[in-house]
Amino acid sequence: xxxxxxxxxxxxxxxxxxxxxxxxxxxxxxxxxxxxxxxxxxxxxxxxxxxxxxxxxxxxxxxxxxxxxxxxxxxxxxxxxxxxxxxxxxxxxxxxxx
Ligand SMILES: [Zn+2]
Numbered sequence: 001x002x003x004x005x006x007x008x009x010x011x012x013x014x015x016x017x018x019x020x021x022x023x024x025x026x027x028x029x030x031x032x033x034x035x036x037x038x039x040x041x042x043x044x045x046x047x048x049x050x051x052x053x054x055x056x057x058x059x060x061x062x063x064x065x066x067x068x069x070x071x072x073x074x075x076x077x078x079x080x081x082x083x084x085x086x087x088x089x090x091x092x093x094x095x096x097x098x
Contacts, residue, residue, distance in 0.1 A: 002063060010039070033075065043072045 002008050016026045031039045038046075042062075046069060049058045055073070059066040 036072070036075070037068070038072065046072050 012029070012031075014026045014029055016024055018024050026034065028034060031041075032043075033040075036043065046058060046062065049061065050069070050073060053061075055066050055069050059069045062069075
């Protein structure tokens with residue numbers, strides 16, 4: 001995120017190797033998930049901002065395209081769905097559909 005009118009960039013080279021069998025592989029980093037392009041702290045800021053304003057407004061504020069903001073929002077949901085085991089669920093009750 002920029003500091004007032006000054007553009008700010010934070011870059012870090014992630015160690016990578018090229019394997020003939022698995023292609024290019026990178027290590028997991030503690031500051032973000034693979035493919036995000038953002039730090040976890042920046043994503044936390046985005047989460048707070050979208051609680052108070054539309055995604056398009058957040059995108060303009062942080063200088064990103066709204067599709068990247070939506071990806072930040074969808075990632076934790078998709079990760080939770082991936083871990084969810086519904087193999088023992090037999091019945092689902094729905095009270096309201098709105
Ligand atoms: Zn390999």
